[in-house]
Amino acid sequence: MGTIEVSGKSYEVDEEGYLVDLSQWNEELAGEIAKAEKIEMSESHWEVVNFLREYYNEYQIAPAVRVLTKAIGKKLGPDKGSNQYLYELFPYGPAKQACKIAGLPKPTGCV
Amino acid sequence: MLHIVNKSPGERATLDSCLAHVRPGHSVLLIEDAVYAATKGHAAAAKIQAALATAKVFVLAADLEARARAGAVIDGVVQVDYKGFVELVTQNPRVQSWL
Amino acid sequence: MSEGAIKKFLFVNRKAPYGSVYALEGLEVVLISAAFDQDVGLAFLDDGVYQLAKGQNTKAIETKNFSPTYRALEGYDIEKLYVERESLEARGLTEDDLLVDVQVLGATEMAALMDEMDVMISF
Numbered sequence: 001m002g003t004i005e006v007s008g009k010s011y012e013v014d015e016e017g018y019l020v021d022l023s024q025w026n027e028e029l030a031g032e033i034a035k036a037e038k039i040e041m042s043e044s045h046w047e048v049v050n051f052l053r054e055y056y057n058e059y060q061i062a063p064a065v066r067v068l069t070k071a072i073g074k075k076l077g078p079d080k081g082s083n084q085y086l087y088e089l090f091p092y093g094p095a096k097q098a099c100k101i102a103g104l105p106k107p108t109g110c111v
Numbered sequence: 112m113l114h115i116v117n118k119s120p121g122e123r124a125t126l127d128s129c130l131a132h133v134r135p136g137h138s139v140l141l142i143e144d145a146v147y148a149a150t151k152g153h154a155a156a157a158k159i160q161a162a163l164a165t166a167k168v169f170v171l172a173a174d175l176e177a178r179a180r181a182g183a184v185i186d187g188v189v190q191v192d193y194k195g196f197v198e199l200v201t202q203n204p205r206v207q208s209w210l
Numbered sequence: 211m212s213e214g215a216i217k218k219f220l221f222v223n224r225k226a227p228y229g230s231v232y233a234l235e236g237l238e239v240v241l242i243s244a245a246f247d248q249d250v251g252l253a254f255l256d257d258g259v260y261q262l263a264k265g266q267n268t269k270a271i272e273t274k275n276f277s278p279t280y281r282a283l284e285g286y287d288i289e290k291l292y293v294e295r296e297s298l299e300a301r302g303l304t305e306d307d308l309l310v311d312v313q314v315l316g317a318t319e320m321a322a323l324m325d326e327m328d329v330m331i332s333f
Binding site (some may be wrong): 112124131132133134164182204205206207208210 | 222224225228232254256295317320321322324326327329330332333
Protein backbone atom coordinates (compact mmCIF):
# COMPACT_ATOMS: atom_id res chain seq x y z
CA MET A 1 0.00 0.00 0.00
CA GLY A 2 1.11 3.54 -0.76
CA THR A 3 -0.30 6.90 -1.73
CA ILE A 4 -0.02 9.32 -4.63
CA GLU A 5 -0.33 13.04 -3.93
CA VAL A 6 -1.99 15.21 -6.56
CA SER A 7 -2.98 18.85 -5.97
CA GLY A 8 -2.98 18.37 -2.21
CA LYS A 9 -5.20 15.30 -2.35
CA SER A 10 -3.87 11.84 -1.58
CA TYR A 11 -4.94 8.65 -3.32
CA GLU A 12 -4.40 5.17 -1.99
CA VAL A 13 -2.67 2.69 -4.34
CA ASP A 14 -1.71 -0.98 -3.88
CA GLU A 15 1.83 -2.33 -3.71
CA GLU A 16 2.07 -2.33 -7.52
CA GLY A 17 0.73 1.19 -7.90
CA TYR A 18 -2.86 0.39 -8.93
CA LEU A 19 -5.52 2.76 -7.61
CA VAL A 20 -7.48 1.12 -4.78
CA ASP A 21 -10.77 3.00 -5.19
CA LEU A 22 -11.48 3.48 -8.87
CA SER A 23 -14.27 5.97 -8.19
CA GLN A 24 -11.55 8.44 -7.11
CA TRP A 25 -10.04 8.49 -10.60
CA ASN A 26 -9.68 11.75 -12.51
CA GLU A 27 -7.60 12.93 -15.46
CA GLU A 28 -5.11 14.82 -13.37
CA LEU A 29 -4.41 11.73 -11.30
CA ALA A 30 -4.09 9.69 -14.50
CA GLY A 31 -1.49 12.17 -15.72
CA GLU A 32 0.52 11.71 -12.53
CA ILE A 33 0.42 7.92 -12.74
CA ALA A 34 1.51 8.20 -16.39
CA LYS A 35 4.43 10.43 -15.41
CA ALA A 36 5.57 7.82 -12.89
CA GLU A 37 5.40 5.27 -15.72
CA LYS A 38 7.46 7.64 -17.89
CA ILE A 39 4.64 8.03 -20.38
CA GLU A 40 3.73 11.35 -21.93
CA MET A 41 0.00 11.25 -22.51
CA SER A 42 -1.03 12.02 -26.10
CA GLU A 43 -4.48 11.92 -27.63
CA SER A 44 -3.80 8.32 -28.69
CA HIS A 45 -2.95 7.39 -25.10
CA TRP A 46 -6.16 8.97 -23.82
CA GLU A 47 -8.13 7.13 -26.45
CA VAL A 48 -6.94 3.78 -25.08
CA VAL A 49 -7.33 4.83 -21.44
CA ASN A 50 -10.87 6.04 -22.03
CA PHE A 51 -11.67 2.88 -23.93
CA LEU A 52 -10.50 0.82 -20.97
CA ARG A 53 -12.65 2.80 -18.57
CA GLU A 54 -15.70 2.25 -20.78
CA TYR A 55 -14.90 -1.45 -21.04
CA TYR A 56 -14.63 -1.70 -17.28
CA ASN A 57 -17.91 0.14 -16.74
CA GLU A 58 -19.66 -2.26 -19.04
CA TYR A 59 -18.10 -5.58 -17.98
CA GLN A 60 -16.64 -4.93 -14.51
CA ILE A 61 -13.25 -6.36 -15.45
CA ALA A 62 -10.06 -5.11 -17.02
CA PRO A 63 -9.61 -7.03 -20.29
CA ALA A 64 -6.69 -9.33 -21.05
CA VAL A 65 -4.29 -7.87 -23.66
CA ARG A 66 -5.55 -10.12 -26.43
CA VAL A 67 -9.13 -9.12 -25.73
CA LEU A 68 -8.22 -5.45 -25.50
CA THR A 69 -6.40 -5.54 -28.83
CA LYS A 70 -9.36 -7.13 -30.56
CA ALA A 71 -11.90 -4.79 -28.98
CA ILE A 72 -9.84 -1.68 -29.80
CA GLY A 73 -9.55 -2.80 -33.41
CA LYS A 74 -13.31 -3.11 -33.59
CA LYS A 75 -14.00 0.26 -31.99
CA LEU A 76 -11.14 2.49 -33.17
CA GLY A 77 -10.14 0.85 -36.43
CA PRO A 78 -7.97 -2.12 -37.42
CA ASP A 79 -4.74 -0.08 -37.59
CA LYS A 80 -5.07 0.53 -33.84
CA GLY A 81 -6.08 -3.00 -32.98
CA SER A 82 -2.57 -4.40 -33.06
CA ASN A 83 -0.09 -5.36 -30.41
CA GLN A 84 2.51 -3.17 -32.07
CA TYR A 85 0.38 -0.03 -31.88
CA LEU A 86 -0.53 -0.60 -28.24
CA TYR A 87 3.00 -1.51 -27.16
CA GLU A 88 4.35 1.63 -28.84
CA LEU A 89 2.02 3.66 -26.66
CA PHE A 90 2.54 1.56 -23.53
CA PRO A 91 5.93 -0.16 -23.79
CA TYR A 92 5.61 -2.13 -20.55
CA GLY A 93 2.35 -3.71 -21.65
CA PRO A 94 -0.91 -2.05 -22.61
CA ALA A 95 -2.92 -4.01 -20.07
CA LYS A 96 -0.57 -3.28 -17.21
CA GLN A 97 0.35 0.33 -17.89
CA ALA A 98 -2.84 1.55 -19.51
CA CYS A 99 -5.00 -0.08 -16.84
CA LYS A 100 -2.94 1.51 -14.12
CA ILE A 101 -3.33 4.94 -15.71
CA ALA A 102 -7.06 4.29 -16.21
CA GLY A 103 -7.40 3.57 -12.50
CA LEU A 104 -8.49 -0.03 -13.06
CA PRO A 105 -7.35 -3.13 -11.22
CA LYS A 106 -4.71 -5.33 -12.81
CA PRO A 107 -6.32 -7.52 -15.50
CA THR A 108 -7.33 -11.01 -14.39
CA GLY A 109 -4.80 -13.55 -15.57
CA CYS A 110 -2.16 -10.89 -16.13
CA VAL A 111 0.81 -12.02 -14.04
CA MET B 112 -16.59 -41.38 -15.83
CA LEU B 113 -16.37 -41.10 -12.03
CA HIS B 114 -18.79 -38.93 -10.06
CA ILE B 115 -17.81 -37.96 -6.53
CA VAL B 116 -20.37 -36.76 -3.98
CA ASN B 117 -19.45 -35.53 -0.50
CA LYS B 118 -22.60 -33.85 0.83
CA SER B 119 -25.26 -35.49 2.98
CA PRO B 120 -28.50 -36.21 1.11
CA GLY B 121 -30.29 -35.12 4.29
CA GLU B 122 -28.96 -31.62 3.89
CA ARG B 123 -28.53 -30.94 0.18
CA ALA B 124 -29.74 -32.05 -3.23
CA THR B 125 -26.22 -32.72 -4.52
CA LEU B 126 -26.79 -36.49 -4.75
CA ASP B 127 -29.93 -35.96 -6.86
CA SER B 128 -28.06 -33.62 -9.21
CA CYS B 129 -25.32 -36.18 -9.57
CA LEU B 130 -27.62 -39.13 -10.17
CA ALA B 131 -29.49 -37.19 -12.87
CA HIS B 132 -26.22 -37.10 -14.84
CA VAL B 133 -25.00 -40.64 -14.32
CA ARG B 134 -24.99 -42.63 -17.54
CA PRO B 135 -24.78 -46.41 -17.92
CA GLY B 136 -21.32 -47.68 -17.05
CA HIS B 137 -20.40 -44.67 -14.94
CA SER B 138 -19.10 -44.96 -11.39
CA VAL B 139 -20.30 -43.03 -8.35
CA LEU B 140 -18.14 -42.64 -5.26
CA LEU B 141 -19.69 -41.45 -2.00
CA ILE B 142 -17.36 -39.86 0.54
CA GLU B 143 -17.65 -37.80 3.75
CA ASP B 144 -21.32 -37.09 4.64
CA ALA B 145 -22.55 -38.54 1.36
CA VAL B 146 -21.87 -42.07 2.65
CA TYR B 147 -25.15 -41.96 4.61
CA ALA B 148 -27.03 -42.28 1.32
CA ALA B 149 -25.77 -45.83 0.84
CA THR B 150 -26.98 -47.16 4.20
CA LYS B 151 -29.98 -49.37 4.85
CA GLY B 152 -33.13 -47.57 5.91
CA HIS B 153 -31.98 -44.14 4.73
CA ALA B 154 -34.57 -42.22 2.72
CA ALA B 155 -32.04 -41.84 -0.12
CA ALA B 156 -31.10 -45.53 -0.26
CA ALA B 157 -33.75 -46.27 -2.88
CA LYS B 158 -32.07 -43.81 -5.25
CA ILE B 159 -28.75 -45.59 -4.78
CA GLN B 160 -30.50 -48.90 -5.34
CA ALA B 161 -31.96 -47.58 -8.60
CA ALA B 162 -28.57 -46.27 -9.75
CA LEU B 163 -27.02 -49.69 -9.20
CA ALA B 164 -29.08 -51.03 -12.09
CA THR B 165 -26.81 -49.35 -14.64
CA ALA B 166 -23.89 -47.85 -12.70
CA LYS B 167 -21.35 -48.88 -10.09
CA VAL B 168 -21.54 -47.31 -6.64
CA PHE B 169 -18.59 -47.11 -4.28
CA VAL B 170 -18.35 -45.77 -0.76
CA LEU B 171 -15.28 -44.76 1.20
CA ALA B 172 -14.96 -47.21 4.11
CA ALA B 173 -13.05 -44.80 6.34
CA ASP B 174 -15.93 -42.33 6.26
CA LEU B 175 -18.48 -45.08 6.98
CA GLU B 176 -16.47 -46.34 9.94
CA ALA B 177 -16.07 -42.86 11.37
CA ARG B 178 -19.86 -42.47 11.27
CA ALA B 179 -20.65 -45.93 12.68
CA ARG B 180 -22.44 -46.95 9.44
CA ALA B 181 -20.01 -49.57 8.06
CA GLY B 182 -22.35 -52.39 9.03
CA ALA B 183 -25.36 -50.88 7.27
CA VAL B 184 -24.21 -50.58 3.67
CA ILE B 185 -26.85 -51.67 1.16
CA ASP B 186 -26.14 -54.68 -1.06
CA GLY B 187 -24.37 -53.99 -4.30
CA VAL B 188 -22.44 -50.98 -3.04
CA VAL B 189 -18.70 -51.57 -2.89
CA GLN B 190 -16.60 -50.30 0.01
CA VAL B 191 -13.17 -48.94 -0.93
CA ASP B 192 -10.18 -47.75 1.09
CA TYR B 193 -8.05 -44.72 0.18
CA LYS B 194 -6.02 -46.82 -2.24
CA GLY B 195 -9.26 -47.83 -3.94
CA PHE B 196 -10.28 -44.16 -4.09
CA VAL B 197 -7.05 -43.31 -5.92
CA GLU B 198 -7.50 -46.24 -8.29
CA LEU B 199 -11.00 -45.09 -9.19
CA VAL B 200 -9.69 -41.63 -10.00
CA THR B 201 -6.85 -42.94 -12.14
CA GLN B 202 -8.95 -45.58 -13.94
CA ASN B 203 -11.61 -43.14 -15.05
CA PRO B 204 -10.79 -40.73 -17.88
CA ARG B 205 -13.09 -38.07 -16.38
CA VAL B 206 -13.92 -37.08 -12.84
CA GLN B 207 -16.79 -34.84 -11.86
CA SER B 208 -16.88 -33.60 -8.26
CA TRP B 209 -20.37 -32.61 -7.23
CA LEU B 210 -19.34 -29.98 -4.68
CA MET C 211 -0.62 -29.33 -20.52
CA SER C 212 1.02 -31.07 -23.45
CA GLU C 213 2.04 -28.82 -26.32
CA GLY C 214 -0.42 -28.25 -29.09
CA ALA C 215 -3.09 -30.54 -27.72
CA ILE C 216 -6.40 -28.75 -27.42
CA LYS C 217 -8.58 -30.25 -24.74
CA LYS C 218 -12.27 -29.88 -24.12
CA PHE C 219 -12.88 -28.20 -20.78
CA LEU C 220 -16.22 -27.85 -19.08
CA PHE C 221 -16.55 -25.57 -16.08
CA VAL C 222 -19.54 -26.75 -14.08
CA ASN C 223 -21.22 -24.02 -12.02
CA ARG C 224 -23.72 -25.16 -9.41
CA LYS C 225 -23.73 -22.41 -6.79
CA ALA C 226 -25.70 -19.19 -6.40
CA PRO C 227 -23.61 -16.03 -6.87
CA TYR C 228 -23.32 -14.22 -3.53
CA GLY C 229 -23.83 -16.79 -0.77
CA SER C 230 -20.37 -18.25 -1.31
CA VAL C 231 -17.26 -17.37 -3.25
CA TYR C 232 -17.53 -20.30 -5.70
CA ALA C 233 -19.25 -18.43 -8.54
CA LEU C 234 -16.83 -15.51 -8.64
CA GLU C 235 -13.77 -17.74 -8.25
CA GLY C 236 -15.08 -19.96 -11.04
CA LEU C 237 -15.56 -17.00 -13.34
CA GLU C 238 -12.01 -15.81 -12.70
CA VAL C 239 -10.59 -19.22 -13.48
CA VAL C 240 -12.60 -19.28 -16.72
CA LEU C 241 -11.18 -15.90 -17.76
CA ILE C 242 -7.64 -17.06 -17.03
CA SER C 243 -8.22 -20.32 -18.91
CA ALA C 244 -8.98 -18.29 -22.03
CA ALA C 245 -5.28 -17.46 -22.28
CA PHE C 246 -4.43 -21.12 -22.89
CA ASP C 247 -6.34 -21.51 -26.16
CA GLN C 248 -8.34 -24.51 -25.07
CA ASP C 249 -11.86 -25.53 -26.03
CA VAL C 250 -13.77 -24.06 -23.09
CA GLY C 251 -17.44 -24.39 -22.23
CA LEU C 252 -19.47 -23.42 -19.17
CA ALA C 253 -22.37 -25.36 -17.73
CA PHE C 254 -24.87 -23.90 -15.28
CA LEU C 255 -26.84 -26.36 -13.15
CA ASP C 256 -28.89 -26.19 -9.96
CA ASP C 257 -28.43 -22.85 -8.15
CA GLY C 258 -25.67 -22.03 -10.65
CA VAL C 259 -28.35 -20.78 -13.04
CA TYR C 260 -28.90 -17.82 -10.69
CA GLN C 261 -25.44 -16.54 -11.69
CA LEU C 262 -26.90 -15.57 -15.06
CA ALA C 263 -30.07 -13.90 -13.78
CA LYS C 264 -30.77 -10.49 -15.33
CA GLY C 265 -31.10 -7.43 -13.13
CA GLN C 266 -28.71 -8.22 -10.27
CA ASN C 267 -28.16 -5.17 -8.06
CA THR C 268 -25.65 -5.62 -5.26
CA LYS C 269 -25.43 -2.02 -4.07
CA ALA C 270 -27.23 -2.63 -0.79
CA ILE C 271 -25.18 -5.73 0.11
CA GLU C 272 -21.97 -3.83 -0.70
CA THR C 273 -20.60 -6.63 -2.83
CA LYS C 274 -19.24 -6.39 -6.35
CA ASN C 275 -21.84 -7.25 -8.99
CA PHE C 276 -19.86 -9.52 -11.30
CA SER C 277 -22.81 -10.53 -13.48
CA PRO C 278 -21.89 -8.06 -16.30
CA THR C 279 -18.64 -10.01 -16.70
CA TYR C 280 -20.52 -13.00 -18.17
CA ARG C 281 -21.29 -10.73 -21.12
CA ALA C 282 -17.55 -10.20 -21.63
CA LEU C 283 -16.96 -13.93 -22.19
CA GLU C 284 -17.81 -13.63 -25.88
CA GLY C 285 -14.87 -11.24 -26.32
CA TYR C 286 -12.69 -13.91 -24.73
CA ASP C 287 -13.92 -16.38 -27.40
CA ILE C 288 -15.85 -18.32 -24.78
CA GLU C 289 -19.17 -18.82 -26.48
CA LYS C 290 -20.38 -22.19 -25.26
CA LEU C 291 -22.71 -21.56 -22.37
CA TYR C 292 -25.03 -24.40 -21.42
CA VAL C 293 -27.90 -24.12 -18.96
CA GLU C 294 -29.88 -27.05 -17.65
CA ARG C 295 -33.60 -26.85 -18.35
CA GLU C 296 -34.71 -28.69 -15.20
CA SER C 297 -32.67 -26.30 -13.04
CA LEU C 298 -34.34 -23.27 -14.65
CA GLU C 299 -37.81 -24.77 -14.30
CA ALA C 300 -37.33 -25.74 -10.66
CA ARG C 301 -36.55 -22.08 -9.92
CA GLY C 302 -39.31 -20.42 -11.91
CA LEU C 303 -36.86 -19.07 -14.50
CA THR C 304 -36.85 -19.13 -18.28
CA GLU C 305 -34.20 -18.34 -20.88
CA ASP C 306 -35.61 -14.79 -21.06
CA ASP C 307 -34.55 -14.17 -17.47
CA LEU C 308 -30.87 -14.70 -18.36
CA LEU C 309 -28.42 -11.95 -19.26
CA VAL C 310 -26.53 -13.82 -21.98
CA ASP C 311 -27.43 -16.09 -24.87
CA VAL C 312 -27.22 -19.70 -23.80
CA GLN C 313 -28.01 -23.15 -25.04
CA VAL C 314 -30.64 -24.82 -22.86
CA LEU C 315 -30.15 -28.56 -22.42
CA GLY C 316 -32.15 -31.22 -20.61
CA ALA C 317 -30.36 -33.22 -17.91
CA THR C 318 -29.94 -36.18 -20.26
CA GLU C 319 -28.31 -34.00 -22.91
CA MET C 320 -26.16 -32.36 -20.25
CA ALA C 321 -24.98 -35.78 -19.08
CA ALA C 322 -24.08 -36.68 -22.67
CA LEU C 323 -22.20 -33.41 -23.06
CA MET C 324 -20.19 -34.08 -19.90
CA ASP C 325 -19.28 -37.48 -21.28
CA GLU C 326 -17.60 -35.80 -24.27
CA MET C 327 -15.27 -33.68 -22.16
CA ASP C 328 -11.59 -34.17 -21.48
CA VAL C 329 -11.61 -32.21 -18.25
CA MET C 330 -14.36 -31.04 -15.94
CA ILE C 331 -13.80 -28.44 -13.26
CA SER C 332 -16.50 -27.83 -10.66
CA PHE C 333 -17.39 -24.69 -8.77
